[in-house]
Amino acid sequence: MGRNPCFSNDGLNKGAWTTMEDKILSSYIQAHGEGKWRDIPKLAGLKRCGKSCRMRWLKYLKPGIKRGNISQDEEDLIVRMHDLLGNKWSLIAGRLPGRTDNEIKNYWNTRLGKKAKQSVHSPPPPPLSSKGKSALGSPLSTNGYQGLPSSGPAANKVVQPQLAGRTRETKLDAATPATSNLDTDVNRDFWVGPSTPIGSICEILGDSEASTIHHGITHDVQQNQSWDLDAFNFGNGADGRFHEDGGEKGNYLEDLDIDSLTFLFDSDLWTCP
DNA sequence: AATGGAAACAACCGCAGATGG
DNA sequence: CCCATCTGCGGTTGTTTCCAT
Numbered sequence: 192m193g194r195n196p197c198f199s200n201d202g203l204n205k206g207a208w209t210t211m212e213d214k215i216l217s218s219y220i221q222a223h224g225e226g227k228w229r230d231i232p233k234l235a236g237l238k239r240c241g242k243s244c245r246m247r248w249l250k251y252l253k254p255g256i257k258r259g260n261i262s263q264d265e266e267d268l269i270v271r272m273h274d275l276l277g278n279k280w281s282l283i284a285g286r287l288p289g290r291t292d293n294e295i296k297n298y299w300n301t302r303l304g305k306k307a308k309q310s311v312h313s314p315p316p317p318p319l320s321s322k323g324k325s326a327l328g329s330p331l332s333t334n335g336y337q338g339l340p341s342s343g344p345a346a347n348k349v350v351q352p353q354l355a356g357r358t359r360e361t362k363l364d365a366a367t368p369a370t371s372n373l374d375t376d377v378n379r380d381f382w383v384g385p386s387t388p389i390g391s392i393c394e395i396l397g398d399s400e401a402s403t404i405h406h407g408i409t410h411d412v413q414q415n416q417s418w419d420l421d422a423f424n425f426g427n428g429a430d431g432r433f434h435e436d437g438g439e440k441g442n443y444l445e446d447l448d449i450d451s452l453t454f455l456f457d458s459d460l461w462t463c464p
Numbered sequence: 465a466a467t468g469g470a471a472a473c474a475a476c477c478g479c480a481g482a483t484g485g
Numbered sequence: 486c487c488c489a490t491c492t493g494c495g496g497t498t499g500t501t502t503c504c505a506t
Contacts, residue, residue, distance in 0.1 A: 207474070229491070246475070281494060296495070301472050
């Protein structure tokens with residue numbers, strides 16, 4: 192797992208992207224598709240590193256990206272998602288079509304975070320660091336954010352039985368048939384532990400989805416397991432948000448083949464309060 | 465009109481998981 | 486199994502814009 196020394200390369204442009212650079216990148220990707228980010232600068236003739244190209248495309252240039260004017264509904268959702276998930280920006284962004292993790296993160300840091308501080312009714316959850324430094328290392332932690340470990344090493348020692356050892360793509364495939372419209376290029380790991388309140392899940396996901404998910408959790412809790420809701424495509428990845436005709440996909444379970452989830456339905460105990 | 469601080473936004477950077485040779 | 490590389494996430498920093506004085 193070596194580091195990618197992308198930004199240390201000399202001779203590359205840094206800072207704000209110019210209109211010309213944007214045009215070059217957009218036309219190149221539209222002609223050749225995404226991927227091979229490291230090669231794109233060379234092939235497209237950009238003096239940028241691949242990482243920078245990827246970021247520029249995914250967060251700003253890609254068709255379907257909405258900019259600015261975050262609505263009240265979106266703001267409410269961000270707040271509730273953050274209450275539940277912490278700083279899982281990509282996951283939160285997955286529930287907001289057209290929004291990027293970076294935009295939501297900035298929005299939170301500059302506006303909502305301050306509001307939250309000002310109106311503290313209960314201690315906010317600690318941030319969920321991707322570096323595994325959070326206190327949420329255990330899925331059974333008792334800090335009010337039970338079962339939401341970071342994606343760091345500790346988190347990944349919590350392995351769900353059906354999906355253990357699978358890649359991101361194949362993890363998703365485990366719950367989605369090959370014919371599914373769901374995009375497989377997602378990385379929306381969402382860890383919910385056995386103590387995550389069903390009410391919180393219902394509030395955000397809606398009753399049916401939450402019930403399904405919570406049932407899955409419970410099923411595995413009985414076996415001392417944890418759940419990775421990636422298998423449900425929780426937080427439909429930005430890449431898979433739109434149909435080719437530009438229409439928005441159903442974000443949630445409607446695109447799933449429910450038959451593939453039947454192993455979850457061996458009980459109907461879980462309904463939202 | 466000038467200026468300094470705050471807010472907002474864009475981009476950089478480091479880390480870590482996934483993957484393939 | 487090991488290692489190099491690719492990809493993605495999230496924290497942080499730099500820059501620009503806005504606004505009050």
